[in-house]
Amino acid sequence: MSGATRLDWSSRSVGSLQGNIVVPGDKSVSHRSMMLSAIAEGTSHIRGFLEGEDTRATAAVLAQLGVSIEAPSAGERIVHGVGLHGLRSSDKPLDCGNAGTGMRLLAGLLAGQRFDSTLIGDESLSKRPMRRVTDPLAKMGAQIDSQDGLPPLHVRGGRSLHGIRYELPVASAQVKSALLLAGLYAQGATEVIEPHPTRDYTERMLAAFGWPITFSPGHAKLEGGHRLRATDVVVPADFSSAAFFLVAACIVPGSELRLPAVGLNPRRTGLLEALRLMGADIRIENRAESGGEAIGDLIVRHAPLHGIELPQMLVPDMIDEFPALFIAAAVAKGRTVIRGAAELRVKESDRIATMAAGMRALGVQIEETPDGAIIDGGPIGAGAVDAHGDHRIAMSFCVAGLVAKGEVTIRDCANVATSFPGFLELANGCGFALKLAG
């Protein structure tokens, strides 16, 4: 991963982008499908599973805990669930790789087990704050030891958990999900209230696996003492991966791309609203439901963009899409102002600082603020940027290169494989000119 295999890419301007882009399965849904299948009773069949390093790390952790998982073909998993109390301890640390979602959700799941576990991660994950999950889990009776609230997390088993009512200080689907997973093992009711609704995949999937749960935007409540029944899961294509192609087609003249069957859960599609406010031409066709999730084909055509004051209410619904939005803003006419997005500073990298440094290196006018940025659209120059091992930043600068005045070199791209294996080939297939650099 980052550091071990250093991978640099270059991107340059191209004619136009055309084609049909089938993006891989949703990362959030893939993590959850693996965890719930593992602790369900019976055999679950997952289709569309993301073959990314993050989600494969979660599958490997569950296999280490005694779950038998078959992979008959790419994107397909057959998980032989062991039931709520069937996981077995591992004497080795459980490696979540680069995945914040993996570690935080597993912390909740493992807090209710009879055995101890240690969760570890790569260099980037080892710097990410974990108190946001360990503090509320401690209120439920869990004991999770860490140094300064950072991984590794030593999760003590054999604790009896009790439900709590918890008002999240920041909108976070990971924290909500960790508490709900611990709540499966707790006595009484676990109730989570969010300051702004976040993605509700855990709630929907728990219901699909037969666990009684009530939820509405910003609220979820369940009680311990039930069982999960194996079920089949169809994972939709990841909107967050589609996002790079949406921005790419918006900014490259003459482009038209179709992205079929993308997950359109409203808690994920904030970027669609933001780009439309900027003047983008994006249509949705063939709306349908798959595995309980809204999906549809996205058809995006080039359109001149203009800067906006991003409505703050959109921030949680596009929390992973800011690197892509920053590039759209750099190309847009006029000024884009982003506020209320301080969470970006604790993602796979400090996404405000990393994007600002890279954009400045390409001659873009950007002012960093504590919770966002002010970006003035204009020409993008040639140069070298450092993605700091952040997958979404690497892919965003690949998009920037499409309209740059010369070659853009993007350093430290190996972690693109955490969420989007095959990105380079897929992108080149529709007209990008990405190459290995150096």
Ligand code: S3P
């Ligand atoms: C995720 C929630 C978000 C998001 C992450 C995936 C999830 O994190 O950024 O990529 O699957 O629950 P936060 O909960 O920290 O906002």
